[in-house]
Amino acid sequence: MTNLKIAVVGIPGKWSTEVLADRLEALTGFRAVIDMADVTLAFDTQTVMHKGLDLSQLDGIIIKKISEVYSPEAEDRTRILSYLEASGVRVFSPSHTVAQMINRLSGTLALQQGKIPMPNTRITENTQEALKAVRLFGSAILKPLYSTKARGMQMIDDSWDDAQALAALEQFKTEQGLFYIQQTIELNGKDLGMVFLGGEYVCTYARVGAAGAWNTTIHSGGHYENYQPDEALIELGRRAQGCYDLSFTTVDIALTEEGPFIFEVSAFGGFKGAKEGCGIDVAKQYAEYVVDQLENKSR
Structure with missing residues (x-):
């Protein structure tokens, strides 16, 4: 077991946050879930504190969720994390990338510059x-x-x-x-989530929409299924996520008569689709990846 101290920025009590913290604890013996609403950056003492924990003493931080909803305030939270990065704490994915992708327009501009096919x-x-x-x-x-x-x-x-x-x-x-x-793109009731970890392909799941819903999100009653993409589709997903500096992500893909389109690349990626659609504990893989990255850096 390593002695690394790695915390999770997320929403306390939420499954994806807690399962990632659990997987890290199993590897390191250390567990910390950081709610950014309770973080204080003090320039006079040059500390970033969360309920008595000095975050500058951590080896790493994984951003699972920066806030309950995306907002300009969520972007402000990434600035605090960038201060920690400057002090030597490794953040996954980097704070500047998360800030870029929280805003749909700046995220879209990166895909456009990468010549990634998107809906008009x-x-x-x-x-x-x-x-x-x-x-x-x-x-x-x-x-x-x-x-x-x-x-x-x-x-x-x-x-x-x-x-x-x-x-x-x-x-x-x-x-x-x-x-x-x-x-509007005709989804035929289904779109895809393609998972990447450290830029490497992991798996693909389908989100299948509920009857009568115009979108396929689980929030609107959809469910997950396994999907096996061909190499050309995997390469498109790889190109899309490569437009950003990401540790872990899910690429949302629509399959149409005109070919595949990328809806967006997630700033955080999801664990549940990989688990329920592909049968993969990607939270465990992510935790192992981060530990490996930090241990290799220290060698």
């Missing part, structure tokens, strides 16, 4: 231009810049008249300020 997407603050995009796409999905598991997303159907569409757009702008508009 328009960004604008102008409501009339947003309406033009919706009409061009036929049906479209409005996506908040900060959201996960399809929360806050709204579909505008091609059967809506201009008055209905404008009302939805105006309400969205009031709430969000900027339009991120993506053409």
Whole structure:
């Protein structure tokens, strides 16, 4: 057993946070779950404290979840972790990458620069231009810049008249300020989550949507199944996650008649899809990977 001290930034009580902390404890004998809401950065003493634990004394931190929801405040939390990185604490995935990916627009820009195929997407603050995009796409999905598991997303159907569409757009702008508009993709009730650890392919699971749901998220009643991709699809997923500096991630892929499209690359990745869809304890693999990375660095 190693003597490394590795903590998990996450949501106390949540399965994915706790199972990762359990796997680390089994390897190191040390267990700490950090809720960023309880962290204090003191510049005068140059300490970052969490309930009496000096985080600068840790060997590493794994960010499983930076907050319950994505938000500009969640980005601020990554700045505190970047202070720890500068002091020598290794963070998985690096804080600058997590900050980039919490914001849907900055995450999309990286994929676009990597020439990764995505659904047609328009960004604008102008409501009339947003309406033009919706009409061009036929049906479209409005996506908040900060959201996960399809929360806050709204579909505008091609059967809506201009008055209905404008009302939805105006309400969205009031709430969000900027339009991120993506053409609706026919999923045929299923999309994929492709798991990578340290840039290496692990497995792929399918999210199968509930009857009548427009998205496949488990939050909306979907479930996981195993999926066996071909080498070309794995290579696409590898290219997509390679647009970022990630320790662990899940690449969301839609299979369409026009070919595969990447919806997004997760800042954190999920454990449950790999467990229920692929039968793999990826939390254990992640813990082992981090321990190996830190031990190799110290040699």
